[in-house]
Amino acid sequence: MSEVISQAALRTLTAEWIAAGKQVAGPTRVKPDLILYSQLHSADALLLEGFVRPSNSIKEFVFPKQEKLYGYRIQGNSVELVEDDAPFPEQIVIAARPCDAAALPILDKVFNWDFVDEFYNRRRAATTVITLACNIADETCFCTSVGLGPVSERGSDVMLFDIGEHNYEVYCVTEKGRALFSGKTEKSGQTVRATAAPEKKFNPETIRSFVTEHFEDPFWQEHALTCVGCGTCAFTCPTCHCFDIVDAGPAAGNARVRTWDSCQFPIFTAHASGHNPRPGQASRQRQRMLHKFAIYPEKFGEILCTGCGNCTRNCPEGIGVLSVAMEIDPIETKHG
């Protein structure tokens, strides 16, 4: 016997959460050709079917694009710090993709490594993730190439599986998830989960050995020629987590803010002297692949990529991890 909820009931439940003052986020159609995870003000805006995945990722709900660390005021020679430790409201991310949910345990490791990041942890603790397993994949999806799949539970508190006719099988992974759905589901005997997995497109081990052994390879130079150096790949990636700290507001004081940063920007590594240890786009592209397939795995034992394909899908010039990885290890040509 499995637990089942209808789409209508799921929407009602979502509306109840919103009404109860919880911050609920999920996929919404912001334009005819654009779907983004965004804050839901009404359960009607929640989009549950007919698309591969939103163009952004759910990382922004635990690691926002800009986050105030503290405020400050400057008067004469004195500086006054204004801390803000208001509790973060309970937050639910609904209809996340497995490739988004799987990014959270990956981020947890970074934000609790040598420094325990209270800002991240505060949001993370207040967040429950309800994942909707994929029943559609496109040519840019590659979760199966990095050890995940359309039904991966990693990072999810609840899994929803499409069982047809606007019904979902509910599988609670954690207690936090169970609390949200207890008493809200019905029992059902026969359920057939509709899922779709992308084919395997490259072998991550091949990528790892290539990036570690070919640091000075002309491949990088050649491959990076079409990169225009924007931060779209990093900013729409569920696992990229580099940040900058800036002062926002007038000089007399306002706030110190953490903002997303990207290794694809020249100023990411620019020294005050003017020297830049990563002088060109080739070294920046190489860095992104190195970090994902060698540096992070060495430290934390897993790949810094969930195969969502966002970097390639959103790249104005069609590059991203998938294109690079398939140039390094084109499985399709090797294996027929």
Next chain:
Amino acid sequence: MSEANVFEPKIVAYVCNWCTYLGADLAGTTRLEYPPNVRIIRLPCTGRIDFNLIIKGFEIGADAVLVSGCHPGDCHYTAGNYHARRRWILFRELLDVLGFDLRRIHFTWISAAEGKKWQQVITEITEETRKLGPYTDLYANGSAKNLPAAAPAPFKTKTLAPEPELREHCHKLLAEGTVKVVIGYGERGPAVVTRAEDTGRLVWTNRCCSNLTTYLKRKEIKALGKPAVVVKPCDEKSLVVLEKESQIERKDIHVIGMACEGVGEPKCTFCTARTPRFADKTFGEPTGPETPASPPPNRFAALMAMTPRERMAFWATQFDRCVKCYACRQVCPLCYCERCIVDKNRPIAIDPAPSRKGNFAWQIARAFHLAARCVGCGECSRACPAGIDLALLNIALHKAAQDNFGYDAGVDPAAEAVLGAYSLQDKEDFIG
């Protein structure tokens, strides 16, 4: 009403050192009284008053901004005020599209002898602003309306006829050493080919979206030697502007023009350019301008039909999605500064945080730096991962340049650029 509750407007006045500042000084020395609501910021010349300062004034809480300098013909530097006048004509249009309250932005000419006029102007502006009340609409939420949008038409990728000829031509160019590198399109996006035997990678389909002229500025590409670049008629216009701005030498670039009927992007719906005009070699049969069977909604007209308050709310909603990935800047062939103003941090000119304020500041700077330069290739909108209608800002400025100066960037290589030049006849009906 207690005195504390009376609204006293804050007015920031950016004035030139030689005329208006002295005019204000004269008002003081002749004991003319005027409201103390004005904060004067003295700059060398109106020509040196950066448009960002107007925005900064509002950001830090001004209820109205005044920009004032020497009368036409009186500029201490001969023509600074004429240049400023041109800039303001265009900048006002941008502010209007963004939904700024134009009743709070004032321009005047006040000479060193016009202490009396300074007194009058400040009194009037203070009174007017007092009536308008505090500028609470700045970057406010309001009730944002959506623009009409057509659902994306299903689009099937197809290879176009001239592909083999294009490959053959590029092969010849590289084999004979005419060029060292071909910037063209590949299966997944742009392709940079340096070896004749690799020209088979080049494609020509109806999904060749990128404006490849943006690669001409990249030092990695420059290092490869003389380039050939594949352009559509819309992309070609950026070459005209780049040459005008001394960024390229046309003779050092081999231009391969492709006749084009659109690449299935919204940006192509209004485009009537079908044939490249200045290419060294053109492929494809030029076809006449097409009228779409059902023309898509005119988003710009719909935007301008809103009230300023609604427009600002519209942009606030759009810019809230901005993550400052700078894809708009990076794909733009005309954004070629080695270090963008937003990357400068000594001092920080534009708030680097992707806050609403920071995003407005960035998008205003981006759009205005392209004023009367943008050729309308629409790449900024296509590249934006947050789906912001950036091209609408460029369209506004393009229209302003056309209406006021009859200028169409990238069309006539001989036409004089709008900014950097001036005419004694430029309109000044908005200058008091």
